[in-house]
Amino acid sequence: MGDPTYSPPDPAELPEPVTPAGREGLAALLAHPERAVVALDFDGTLAPIVPDPEQARAHPDAVPALAALAPRVRSVAVVTGRPAGVAVRYGGFAGVPGLDRLVVLGHYGAERWDAVTGTVRAAAPHPGVAAVRAELPGFLDAIGAWRGTWIEEKGRAVAVHTRRAQDPEAAFEALREPLAELADRHGLIVEPGRLVLELRPPGMDKGVALAAYLREVGAESVLYAGDDLGDLPAFGAVEKLRSDGVAGLLVCSGSAEVKELAGRADLVVDGPPGVVRLLSSIAAQLA
Known part of the structure; x- marks a missing residue:
């Protein structure tokens, strides 16, 4: 449950990316949201980092923000190293009105949970x-x-x-x-x-999983937000897709622990609260 006092931000609060490619990516998302995918890491992006990973939970306003945004875009995908079912449970994603097009790509794409069926599909373990x-x-x-x-x-x-x-x-x-x-x-x-x-196991990373999913749904633009070294392949995939004509916005969920992503990001926000505000602002802009 989100904060009962929470209300979506004014659309005017939408931050501006610092790079031309990022501004192009955001503009494409806003112009044609039905062709856009919003993809997000879980830990450190939708959920604050905690000492015990088993206690990680999505920011209290993450699900309301996603539920406001998801019906307006082609798809929302959570791309995580966690098992898909764990991310669904810790995120509180199951059975939420508005999130019927949510997909969780767990274990770097080796597992997949679709909200429409509520089931996990998985490859054989290594x-x-x-x-x-x-x-x-x-x-x-x-x-x-x-x-x-x-x-x-x-x-x-x-x-x-x-x-x-x-x-x-x-x-x-x-x-x-x-x-x-x-x-x-x-x-x-x-x-x-x-x-x-x-x-x-080798052969799968967030970049491989993200690129495959974007091809599957025929996305013409993508927003990807992450916070960690494991998100670098996803950043690389979006950079490659830009050269192929897919508009992309790279968002760093800022952290003092990991600075590598910030230098490649089009937009840096203040951790999971900043990610939630960004998603809410985009949803408000599209409303």
Whole structure:
């Protein structure tokens, strides 16, 4: 449930992208919303980052903002490394009026939840994930990295968090190479994030998932918002699509922890509250 005092912002509050390509992307979305896809990361974009990932929940006004915007565009897609069902549950997306065209691409596109059916479709899991899952606790203990680290079970991937360590950044950097070697032995790759290293199968990332979905629905413009290193492939996909004639707006959900996206973004907003305000402003502009 959103804040009962919440009301959509004045359309005049719509921020202006700082780049010509971003301004073109926003203009295309506003001119022909029925041809546009709004795609968003979950953690750090729709949901604030919290010490325990299992406690992450969408910003209280995220669902009202999405429900106001979704009927006016071709589709809204949540693109996340989380299992699709988990993102749906933590986001509160199921059964919401106005979100019948919402799609969640989970595990970087290996899973897909469609609001219209309420079901998840998934590819077969990679055997290396089960092997790493079994080996990882002893592996961290053997290299002296158990204290302060935390393993997150993600179904088709497994992640090691360092946010609770005495020196989170130092622990993160110290684990990069050992975890990369462990992942490689089992045919996996390591995806770095905000004080987290995720071991997952190769061949899928947010850019691949996003590009495939945009082709599927025939989008002519796209807004993509993200906050983390894992969103760089999606940024790259939108940049490539721009050269192919698809208008795009890249939004960085700002963070002091990850600055790489801001330099490539057309628009930087103040974390999930800023993303919610942007979505609400676009919906108000289209009303």
